Amino acid sequence: MEQSTSKIIGEPMNRVDGPAKVTGRAEYAGDHQVEGGIAEGFIVEAPAAPGKIVALDVADAEAADGVVSVLTYKTVPQQKPYGSPEDEGRFTQSHAVLENDRVRHFGEPVALVVAETLEQARYAASLVRVEIETEEGVFNALDHKDQAEKPDSVDGLDEVDTQDGDFETQFSQSTHKLEVSYLTGAQHASAMEPHVTVAQWDGETLIVHMAIQIVASAVSAYANTLGIDEANVRIISPFTGGGFGSKLGVHNEAILAALAAKQCGKAVRVAQTRRNLFANGPHRSRHLQELKLGADASGKLRAVRHSSLASMARNYPFAEAPASPTRASYAADAIHTFHRMVKADIPKVDSMRAPGEAIGTLTYETAIDELAEMCGVDPVEFRILNEPTQDPTSGHAFADRRLLDCIRTGAAKFGWSGRVKPGSRMAGRKLVGRGMAVAIRPNTLSPAQAEVKLAADGRLVARLDMTDIGTGTYTILTQIAAETLSMPASQVLVQLGDSRFPETAGSGGSFGASSSGSALLDACAKLKSALSERLTESGVSANAFAMKDGRVLANGKRIELADLIGAEGLSADGAVDPDNHAKGQADYSYGVQFAEVEVDADTGEIRVRRLLGVFDAGRILNRKTARSQLMGGMIFGIGGALLEESLMDDRFGSFMTRDFAEYHIAVNRDVPDLEVHILDGYSEHSNPLGSKGIGELGICGAGPAIANAVHEATGVRVRKFPVHMEDLLDRLPAV
Amino acid sequence: MKPFDYQRLETPEHLGHVEAGRFLGGGTNLIDLMKHQIETPDVLVDVTRAGMDRIEERGDAVLIGSQVSNTDLASHPLIRRDYPVLSSALLSGATQQLRNKATTGGNLLQRTRCQYFYDTARACNKREPGSGCDALDGLNRFHAILGASENCIAVHPSDMAVAMAALGAVVVTRKRDGTEGRIPVTELHRLPGDRPDLDHVLDEGELIVAVELPASPPRLQSYRKVRDRSSYAFAVVSAAIALDLEDGHMRNLRIALGGVAHKPWRATKAEAMLEGKMPEAALFMEALEQEMADAEGHGHNDFKKILAPRVVVAMLRELTGLGGN
Structure with a gap:
């Protein structure tokens, strides 16, 4: 069906890349074929760490059928040392692999076996003999609190710590005081598509097909690691099969593929197996979060202190900021937040969907629920009572905060009728409870550029190095271009994920749609102006015009595009500069989540019965893909509250839950009928589109709403996540 | 995966004519283990087309061919x-x-889903006899509380076998020399002792041809699987119960537990205490506590000692019509 050309942004348009994906025509990195064939690499993992390789025998592997080459630290070319401090950041720093005889963490590659087939490579990999002389390592921050340091920076925030107001005085004078600490488990974003790279060299130029969220920083990472010019790195990534933060930067398979392609003189594919991922992919660290909250007799917050302790992988500077939501959720006379990290000998710690808020709202919103209960105030009312009029930490005005609208709408739609006595509501042998929590997530804008070219036949090609990681980027960009240029969506072709295209910040931090969309909006507006000038020059003065099938429709006239723009067509470049937007304003996306759970009165098994979210993310660019994003986030929230945890054996620093049978993500049966409601909005301060980030918002608040519901069901406050049956079992009410 | 020879068994009678090797059925576990270099057979004998895929009703039993799929068996009328x-x-x-x-x-x-069995970097007596057991002092939430040894605390992961144990099923086998074997399901699997590498009592090359279910099973039956995730998750604890109620008395009571031992665990002590008695909540709990008297936790799995009795008691109450509380 042809889309209306007047109002396209926001429409629930089907994914433009949907047919290609469901018919297998969409080429993901691992699908890429190369003339002359591709050799397959298989990673040999270090069986122990940290330590030194004292023996490495690859003779049997080299002699095995089909083996082309075995890469070890002895054979690979010189790389820039891993994590060189002079480089900009973790995504662009050197990611050297097989660098030397040092093994930093369990599962780090100690060799790559390259063979003609994957089966040959995999078998030969099992023939590599490696011996590690281990040293004492740091695996769990909680065992090494004495080594906690204030990090140079934390993810997504300007300040590592904040201290607003006199906490000690406010806390000591509070009527109701809560002091609690929470443990949250490690997690891995295990996207369906593995981390995979196909690399080949064309002379001095490295050509890489890879699964990646941000193309430009990956180019820098390759250049830095391999010591080559950025101009000699070409990355192609038209489709990425899920990222959730785990593909923001390059990982071991990416560098290994490039090294192997060089060494073998042919294209090499390296894919992480699912088990590899849990050592060679990034993860969310375990956290210890300590909260001290004080309120007056009426339930007004006086004092808030939120501190966090987690692990940072050595030479990989990433610190998650769980106290982020605490800085902006509620007004209080004093708010102090702290983040401390322990450098550890573990795989990369990095962003996983909604870093900060996913586990920060999990604890803070659970503690707030507990404090509201202590104050005898309904949790909905408690939040309304403590709604701030300005950002409580920075003092800045809020850019378009409509949290109370979300809360009131949600309470009405869910049928919130106040709390019942915990453990008192039953359905058969199930204890039933309800809970709610607030969702908040910083909204940011990143620099982005875009180019558009209109051909005489009326077709528009838009190009950006932006990625589509399954979120619907192709579709929303198509909608933005079509609406801005008053042309049918079917005549817009968006091309993404190529390092030759104009640079964007890619997909991450929920900024992708707004940033790349604003750049494209600018490019299309410029093209429209240029076209308008051509119209004027040709004697047609029009305030508005539309395009279709190679013709411009203006003032009731039809003008052939070819006559206006000639055979060479018309191009325009666009950009967005974050410095021009939301200056001096505190900009967040908001929401509220209401949950109903059942807990088996005999076993303590927890299942979610209802989950309802109401969200405000400014202008919605596509109601269908937005809903999918929020729904996916809410399901992530179920996992965070009840299921997902990567368990490390702290004796060895190795993750032990290394497949989907052991690492539990929510399956269909764990997901009730989710209700997603989105407020209509337009956030004029945020960016030229008026949109806000939506990719991570759905997680925020979902977990604590469930945890709060578990409390109402059972009367038990669990202060570790995920919550399991054994946390409840011996404390269940006798019913 | 180590390269291997592949042979196909045409009929169980030809067993003596193929090389001795690992039998390949659906491959849903074995192939994974081969990819991970945990199972490294030289020969795979594909038994999926050896004519063992029928369910037959006989006078005194139902005979289930060993190659009947789990789906076909579950959905058979x-x-x-x-x-x-x-x-x-x-x-x-x-x-x-x-x-x-x-x-x-x-x-x-x-084979077991013990994470240490799956990780070739870790010590595991089942995978590599004599190497030790890293699960003992490790992440052992899923591990055994009954019948374990200092050499192995792994559990058998099957749900089906637990139900078969409660139904008194018998495994029918054929050995390489052509003789037939009959082994009750409850005796098919071993406790680990000092040979945790041996999961079962079958001889090398002994093929499971069928499983026999006795006719006229107890009328009241129930299976309950306690798990973290609603689907696609191994049991934390599971239980299968079968019994008859005759004039208000429990007869032919059989209780089998999963997720607690190296084999489906028949709760024979509890069965003996309850057989012939009238249903009574306190009696149920007493019987199960008796069954758990020797249970031993290893830290992360201590809660199973509480959980297992509660599951069985809840099931017994429901089956016997006592209801909740």
């Missing part, structure tokens, strides 16, 4: 009608895709 505990147990296991491939014999002989 006879099984659904007379052996609902088996159907229910099967459907609680794995996923539809896995059940379509997995076979009856393969399900019985699947």
Whole structure:
């Protein structure tokens, strides 16, 4: 069906890349074929760490059928040392692999076996003999609190710590005081598509097909690691099969593929197996979060202190900021937040969907629920009572905060009728409870550029190095271009994920749609102006015009595009500069989540019965893909509250839950009928589109709403996540 | 995966004519283990087309061919009608895709899901005899509380086998020399002792041909699987119960537990205490506590000592009509 050309942004348009994906025509990195064939690499993992390789025998592997080459630290070319401090950041720093005889963490590659087939490579990999002389390592921050340091920076925030107001005085004078600490488990974003790279060299130029969220920083990472010019790195990534933060930067398979392609003189594919991922992919660290909250007799917050302790992988500077939501959720006379990290000998710690808020709202919103209960105030009312009029930490005005609208709408739609006595509501042998929590997530804008070219036949090609990681980027960009240029969506072709295209910040931090969309909006507006000038020059003065099938429709006239723009067509470049937007304003996306759970009165098994979210993310660019994003986030929230945890054996620093049978993500049966409601909005301060980030918002608040519901069901406050049956079992009410 | 020879068994009678090797059924467990270099057979003998894929009703028994898929077995009208505990147990296991491939014999002989067994960098007496057991002081939430040894605390992961243990099923085998064996399901699997590398009592090359279910099973049956995730999760604890109520007395009571031991665990002490008695909540708990008297936790799995009795008591109450509380 042809889309209306007047109002396209926001429409629930089907994914433009949907047919290609469901018919297998969409080429993901691992699908890429190369003339002359591709050799397959298989990673040999270090069986122990940290330590030194004292023996490495690859003779049997080299002699095995089909083996082309075995890469070890002895054979690979010189790389820039891993994590060189002079480089900009973790995504662009050197990611050297097989660098030397040092093994930093369990599962780090100690060799790559390259063979003609994957089966040959995999078998030969099992023939590599490696011996590690281990040293004492740091695996769990909680065992090494004495080594906690204030990090140079934390993810997504300007300040590592904040201290607003006199906490000690406010806390000591509070009527109701809560002091609690929470443990949250490690997690891995295990996207369906593995981390995979196909690399080949064309002379001095490295050509890489890879699964990646941000193309430009990956180019820098390759250049830095391999010591080559950025101009000699070409990355192609038209489709990425899920990222959730785990593909923001390059990982071991990416560098290994490039090294192997060089060494073998042919294209090499390296894919992480699912088990590899849990050592060679990034993860969310375990956290210890300590909260001290004080309120007056009426339930007004006086004092808030939120501190966090987690692990940072050595030479990989990433610190998650769980106290982020605490800085902006509620007004209080004093708010102090702290983040401390322990450098550890573990795989990369990095962003996983909604870093900060996913586990920060999990604890803070659970503690707030507990404090509201202590104050005898309904949790909905408690939040309304403590709604701030300005950002409580920075003092800045809020850019378009409509949290109370979300809360009131949600309470009405869910049928919130106040709390019942915990453990008192039953359905058969199930204890039933309800809970709610607030969702908040910083909204940011990143620099982005875009180019558009209109051909005489009326077709528009838009190009950006932006990625589509399954979120619907192709579709929303198509909608933005079509609406801005008053042309049918079917005549817009968006091309993404190529390092030759104009640079964007890619997909991450929920900024992708707004940033790349604003750049494209600018490019299309410029093209429209240029076209308008051509119209004027040709004697047609029009305030508005539309395009279709190679013709411009203006003032009731039809003008052939070819006559206006000639055979060479018309191009325009666009950009967005974050410095021009939301200056001096505190900009967040908001929401509220209401949950109903059942807990088996005999076993303590927890299942979610209802989950309802109401969200405000400014202008919605596509109601269908937005809903999918929020729904996916809410399901992530179920996992965070009840299921997902990567368990490390702290004796060895190795993750032990290394497949989907052991690492539990929510399956269909764990997901009730989710209700997603989105407020209509337009956030004029945020960016030229008026949109806000939506990719991570759905997680925020979902977990604590469930945890709060578990409390109402059972009367038990669990202060570790995920919550399991054994946390409840011996404390269940006798019913 | 180590390169291997592949042979196909045409009929069980030809067993003596193929090389001795690992039997391949649905491959849902074995192939994974081969990819991970945990199983490294030289020869795979594919038994999926050896004519062992039928369910036959005989006068005194139902005979289930060892290559009947889990899906076909679970959905067979006879099984659904007379052996609902088996159907229910099967459907609680794995996923539809896995059940379509997995076979009856393969399900019985699947190996433990102990994370240390799966990780070749760790010590595991089952995978590498004599190397030690890293699970003992490690992450052992899923591990055994009954019948374990200092050498191994792994559990058998099957749901189906637990139901079969409660139904008094018998495994029918054929040895390489052509003789037939009959082994009760409850005696098929071993406790680990000092040979945790041996999961079962079958001889080398002994093939499971069929599983025999006695006719006229107890009428009241139930399977309950306690798990963290609603589907595609191994049991934390599971239980299969079968019994008859005659004039208000419990008869033919059989209770089997999964997720607690190296084998499906028949709660014979509890059964003996309850057999012939009138249903009574306090008695149920007493019997189960008796059964758990020797249970031993290893830290993360201590809660199973509380959980297992509670599950069985809740099931018994429901089956006998006592209801909640």
